[in-house]
Amino acid sequence: xxxxxxxxxxxxxxxxxxxxxxxxxxxxxxxxxxxxxxxxxxxxxxxxxxxxxxxxxxxxxxxxxxxxxxxxxxxxxxxxxxxxxxxxxxxxxxxxxxxxxxxxxxxxxxxxxxxxxxxxxxxxxxxxxxxxxxxxxxxxxxxxxxxxxxxxxxxxxxxxxxxxxxxxxxxxxxxxxxxxxxxxxxxxxxxxxxxxxxxxxxxxxxxxxxxxxxxxxxxxxxx
Amino acid sequence: xxxxxxxxxxxxxxxxxxxxxxxxxxxxxxxxxxxxxxxxxxxxxxxxxxxxxxxxxxxxxxxxxxxxxxxxxxxxxxxxxxxxxxxxxxxxxxxxxxxxxxxxxxxxxxxxxxxxxxxxxxxxxxxxxxxxxxxxxxxxxxxxxxxxxxxxxxxxxxxxxxxxxxxxxxxxxxxxxxxxxxxxxxxxxxxxxxxxxxxxxxxxxxxxxxxxxxxxxxxxxxxxxxxxxxxxxxxxxxxxxxxxxxxxxxxxxxx
Numbered sequence: 235x236x237x238x239x240x241x242x243x244x245x246x247x248x249x250x251x252x253x254x255x256x257x258x259x260x261x262x263x264x265x266x267x268x269x270x271x272x273x274x275x276x277x278x279x280x281x282x283x284x285x286x287x288x289x290x291x292x293x294x295x296x297x298x299x300x301x302x303x304x305x306x307x308x309x310x311x312x313x314x315x316x317x318x319x320x321x322x323x324x325x326x327x328x329x330x331x332x333x334x335x336x337x338x339x340x341x342x343x344x345x346x347x348x349x350x351x352x353x354x355x356x357x358x359x360x361x362x363x364x365x366x367x368x369x370x371x372x373x374x375x376x377x378x379x380x381x382x383x384x385x386x387x388x389x390x391x392x393x394x395x396x397x398x399x400x401x402x403x404x405x406x407x408x409x410x411x412x413x414x415x416x417x418x419x420x421x422x423x424x425x426x427x428x429x430x431x432x433x434x435x436x437x438x439x440x441x442x443x444x445x446x447x448x449x450x451x452x453x454x455x456x457x
Numbered sequence: 458x459x460x461x462x463x464x465x466x467x468x469x470x471x472x473x474x475x476x477x478x479x480x481x482x483x484x485x486x487x488x489x490x491x492x493x494x495x496x497x498x499x500x501x502x503x504x505x506x507x508x509x510x511x512x513x514x515x516x517x518x519x520x521x522x523x524x525x526x527x528x529x530x531x532x533x534x535x536x537x538x539x540x541x542x543x544x545x546x547x548x549x550x551x552x553x554x555x556x557x558x559x560x561x562x563x564x565x566x567x568x569x570x571x572x573x574x575x576x577x578x579x580x581x582x583x584x585x586x587x588x589x590x591x592x593x594x595x596x597x598x599x600x601x602x603x604x605x606x607x608x609x610x611x612x613x614x615x616x617x618x619x620x621x622x623x624x625x626x627x628x629x630x631x632x633x634x635x636x637x638x639x640x641x642x643x644x645x646x647x648x649x650x651x652x653x654x655x656x657x658x659x660x661x662x663x664x665x666x667x668x669x670x671x672x673x674x675x676x677x678x679x680x681x682x683x684x685x686x687x688x689x690x691x692x693x694x695x696x697x698x699x700x701x702x703x704x705x706x707x708x709x710x711x712x
């Protein structure tokens with residue numbers, strides 16, 4: 235499983251390295267979304283800073299949808315998905331590999347978006363480690379759910395519209411927990427209020443990774 | 458402990474029915490293919506040839522009937538069967554952003570194949586030099602087909618399922634393909650060739666079955682391939698492949 239996961243993750247990251255879709259299209263999209271949010275909130279820096287945590291995670295969610303759609307489309311051309319099935323590759327390894335590749339791209343995007351939030355909204359981060367941990371855990375959750383639902387929608391002609399419809403509600407706990415942790419990290423003081431949300435993210439990640447490892451194979455065979 | 462008996466049938470279908478929604482892809486196929494046999498599956502477009510090969514590869518499940526590939530039920534032994542079977546389909550299963558050699562390496566590694574056979578296989582199909590480093594997205598249809606064939610010959614599975622194998626290939630590549638098929642057959646590999654134009658591939662097979670409406674409706678013997686075209690051993694692949702014939706004439710399988 236781990237060997238197959240490394241193989242698939244390496245393949246997907248190599249493809250991204252060549253096509254640069256995440257950097258040249260998804261990242262600019264995320265930055266534009268942040269700029270538009272800033273326009274919508276108006277020139278008041280205090281209001282913008284207060285809304286920064288939620289807007290950051292909404293932008294991350296939008297970018298996740300695009301990154302997952304790209305991950306799915308890579309396997310859609312020239313029967314590549316059938317090629318993977320025919321190879322006898324471990325479905326759990328395939329799932330983990332694709333999730334790792336998506337997560338790696340999301341981490342890079344989140345660094346850019348976090349920088350955008352600090353610069354555009356004037357957000358001040360008092361407890362940086364909480365931000366880092368929330369981003370890592372949130373990314374794992376989004377990649378785990380996104381890869382699973384991406385597989386579910388992959389064989390359908392309506393996958394471009396179905397994926398966000400399926401994924402966004404499921405990812406709501408990540409949005410909620412991530413936002414609360416960012417609020418706690420920006421407020422400073424005791425991080426206790428953020429810790430309970432971090433625990434929620436850990437549980438969310440564990441559940442969806444386990445579900446994905448078990449269900450990805452059957453989904454791939456029927457989608 | 459005595460070694461496990463090898464199956465006499467490489468592929469066995471009994472009353473096999475496969476559906477796509479409510480549409481019947483196979484409507485009760487009965488077919489036995491012996492280990493090491495090369496069979497031509499002929500028939501018009503839409504007869505069910507491609508579906509038959511996809512069923513044998515474990516890509517399409519049976520709605521009813523029985524299927525055994527190398528003595529195994531593909532529904533229960535999915536990974537094992539797929540690793541021992543190779544399907545050359547209409548799609549080449551390539552990633553446009555990866556180079557030719559990267560595509561072959563990935564496909565062989567994903568199938569758990571021996572990576573030492575990648576370079577000889579690429580050489581056989583002329584995928585060397587600049588072409589090996591060309592992104593698959595820039596290849597012609599025939600070149601993509603060659604890459605798919607390089608993957609197949611590098612993997613050297615025990616059952617080859619070839620769907621319209623000559624499609625898109627130039628004369629030189631068709632000759633190379635014929636040589637590879639004869640070589641595989643001589644090494645004990647089981648080969649199913651689906652084609653709507655039986656003429657060019659008839660000399661590769663010993664038997665032909667005709668499909669119509671999702672069923673096998675006729676069967677005929679062909680001239681044994683060894684009497685029509687001697688297998689030409691191309692450099693690099695045949696002598697050292699794990700799929701080469703053992704003393705008992707069977708194919709040695711490498712997991």
